[in-house]
Amino acid sequence: MNELKIAARIRKKDEKALEEAIKAYSPLAAGIIRNISKGSFSIEDIEEVIEDTFYTLWKNSDKIIDEKLKGYICSIAKTKALDKLSTIKGAVLNIEDYDIEDDFSITDQTESKDIARELNEIISTIIEPDKEILMRYYFYYQSTSKIANIMTINIETVKYRLKRTREKIKTVLLERGYSI
Numbered sequence: 347m348n349e350l351k352i353a354a355r356i357r358k359k360d361e362k363a364l365e366e367a368i369k370a371y372s373p374l375a376a377g378i379i380r381n382i383s384k385g386s387f388s389i390e391d392i393e394e395v396i397e398d399t400f401y402t403l404w405k406n407s408d409k410i411i412d413e414k415l416k417g418y419i420c421s422i423a424k425t426k427a428l429d430k431l432s433t434i435k436g437a438v439l440n441i442e443d444y445d446i447e448d449d450f451s452i453t454d455q456t457e458s459k460d461i462a463r464e465l466n467e468i469i470s471t472i473i474e475p476d477k478e479i480l481m482r483y484y485f486y487y488q489s490t491s492k493i494a495n496i497m498t499i500n501i502e503t504v505k506y507r508l509k510r511t512r513e514k515i516k517t518v519l520l521e522r523g524y525s526i
Contacts, residue, residue, distance in 0.1 A: 375423040
């Protein structure tokens with residue numbers, strides 16, 4: 347399979363090319379979706395998000411850049427999974443399941459990895475509901491209004507708790523010698 351050729355054919359609305367992309371990239375999309383859901387999605391939910399991913403790819407085929415098809419599919423899958431996750435009440439939001447170091451894996455800088463470990467440790471000490479609000483906002487990319495709706499609290503309360511939690515984290519990092 348040639349990613350460049352498939353991307354060009356999808357842009358021209360070649361349905362066979364879309365089928366080839368689905369066959370080639372569905373396992374990758376499923377992996378991303380499972381990782382983001384942290385066990386909150388049923389098999390049907392995962393299949394639905396995969397379908398949404400490729401529907402969005404097809405609908406936005408004019409935005410595909412030849413050598414970036416795989417990355418574009420990954421980006422769509424991540425966005426669709428986060429959208430789906432934000433609609434599930436009682437979704438598992440557990441810092442122990444989320445490895446902050448994954449977000450820093452692009453660089454191999456030791457300091458970034460040290461900060462990631464420190465953040466994991468600090469976040470694990472934050473009490474509820476502040477921890478859940480932080481998780482929903484920074485790790486599941488939910489808006490403050492969506493968090494307020496899901497948790498049935500005032501949006502201003504969500505904003506205040508986020509601000510207060512960020513300040514606590516910053517203070518602890520400064521105390522531990524990190525410059526922010």
